[in-house]
């Protein structure tokens with residue numbers, strides 16, 4: 001019988017939306033699903049986790065050292081809590097990607113990154129080569145399975161549950177060699193990129209951060225999240241956390257509008273699961289048109305404001 | 312005297328369009344252009360810049376893999392590595408086994424800093440650097456976009472989902488390089504020539520006392536579902552009508 005531990009990601013007392021998806025993957029493995037909340041005081045976050053359908057128990061591990069999510073501090077605690085579980089799953093966010101391998105190496109197991117499909121308790125699909133191939137991997141049956149969950153591949157589990165919450169204690173000794181200094185977070189009123197139903201992205205063609213306003217205007221009209229290509233981020237038009245792609249965010253919105261983006265393999269890796277892709281580009285040969293459901297060839301500086309006016 | 316180790320992996324070039332073998336046994340890598348994993352070029356560049364700034368005295372490039380990985384080490388030497396270590400092992404090397412070998416080399420060399428790429432663009436695992444840090448009980452700063460060495464500490468800015476996080480870590484430590492850490496230089500012919508004469512120390516799992524684990528078995532490799540090519544519309548009105556028909560706007 002499987003017993004899966006999901007490691008909660010949270011900030012400012014709010015559970016990350018990624019956890020409902022991680023729990024959805026855990027539920028497909030079958031058996032019990034516990035969520036562990038490492039925090040200074042995890043009560044509020046635990047209460048949110050307890051509502052997720054499929055969760056059978058929530059564990060809180062309170063420690064003053066947990067006020068920032070530092071992999072070096074969390075890993076020894078996760079390692080200890082992992083005893084007695086068959087699976088430990090992390091969200092495929094920078095939080096999970098930072099922490100999971102640190103736990104896996106300590107437990108001497110090879111980690112499965114970016115689980116996109118659960119075949120059984122030991123067999124999973126994961127993407128390689130920027131999603132241009134999908135491989136099925138089999139984990140040794142006798143050993144703990146550690147994985148990160150590719151969020152774009154799972155629907156969030158429903159709410160309405162009321163799983164029991166318990167305090168857990170771990171006695172791991174924690175290092176002091178890693179210290180949090182600061183976080184420069186982008187505050188945005190727009191829908192969060194990874195959970196938005198609609199996303200509008202701009203590329204190098206926008207040519208300046210001022211011009212990105214036309215992307216924001218369309219996004220606001222559509223109540224969409226805003227993304228960007230690497231070129232737009234590297235050129236300083238928008239902050240790095242807006243990058244979509246192999247090394248940025250992997251998203252699966254209902255509607256994705258790529259504006260002035262050529263459609264490099266690495267960008268496409270981030271939008272393979274979008275339901276409908278729209279491309280606006282002046283080059284009819286741009287590779288983005290090979291994956292777009294609807295394309296329009298022309299100058300974005302005239303087409304986008306017109307579109308904003310008409311939706 | 313600060314030694315830095317940089318791991319470099321040979322992988323299919325990032326411009327190559329990947330083909331899955333018809334029998335599902337893997338992807339076609341024979342006869343396909345290979346280069347240094349792009350994130351490792353960034354890691355190499357950062358090491359060279361730290362040396363140019365006087366923070367680092369020696370750069371050692373390390374790879375784990377078959378005989379062909381020597382060409383990747385030669386590129387690293389052309390970038391500016393002083394010498395290289397080749398952990399020669401044929402076949403697929405999973406991240407945990409690579410990490411064990413790389414950690415063993417780090418320990419043997421008594422280095423103060425390890426810079427890896429944040430991810431290899433073939434397996435897209437994004438695990439090895441964190442695993443090295445874990446095996447050595449060292450601090451880690453992953454997805455770095457800025458590194459400053461300050462005595463026996465490093466101040467590292469990380470690209471995380473929420474924005475830019477800054478950590479202070481004690482050395483020795485492991486850092487993994489993200490795209491915006493720097494822009495790697497172009498290799499110049501004289502440097503490529505000089506690199507041919509630089510020393511490469513050949514090791515193996517056995518010589519490093521590393522016992523590789525069995526790891527994961529890849530049972531099948533398939534092409535992803537293909538997106539069908541859509542339609543090109545002529546006007547914004549047509550686009551809006553099409554989106555309305557699908558209930559998307």
Ligand SMILES: Cc1cc2nc3c(=O)[nH]c(=O)nc-3n(C[C@H](O)[C@H](O)[C@H](O)COP(=O)(O)OP(=O)(O)OC[C@H]3O[C@@H](n4cnc5c(N)ncnc54)[C@H](O)[C@@H]3O)c2cc1C
Nearest residue numbers: 203204205229230231245246247248260261262282283300
């Ligand atoms: C290891 C690695 C990882 C990477 N990871 C990512 C990633 O995660 N995400 C990512 O996006 N990229 C990534 N890249 C970069 C990627 O290869 C491309 O360089 C990048 O996506 C290009 O961005 P772009 O499409 O905005 O720019 P370009 O390729 O320069 O395309 C600009 C497009 O705008 C069009 N255009 C220009 N002017 C107009 C106009 N007035 N109106 C309409 N159209 C116009 C042009 O026809 C062109 O198609 C990665 C690269 C590497 C090597």
Ligand SMILES: Nc1ncnc2c1ncn2[C@@H]1O[C@H](COP(=O)(O)O)[C@@H](O)[C@H]1O
Nearest residue numbers: 318319375427428430431436437438439
């Ligand atoms: N076989 C290897 N040889 C050298 N370096 C490696 C190897 N595998 C992984 N690495 C390093 O670890 C980083 C992350 O790889 P991965 O965990 O496979 O995504 C790469 O960018 C390399 O720096």
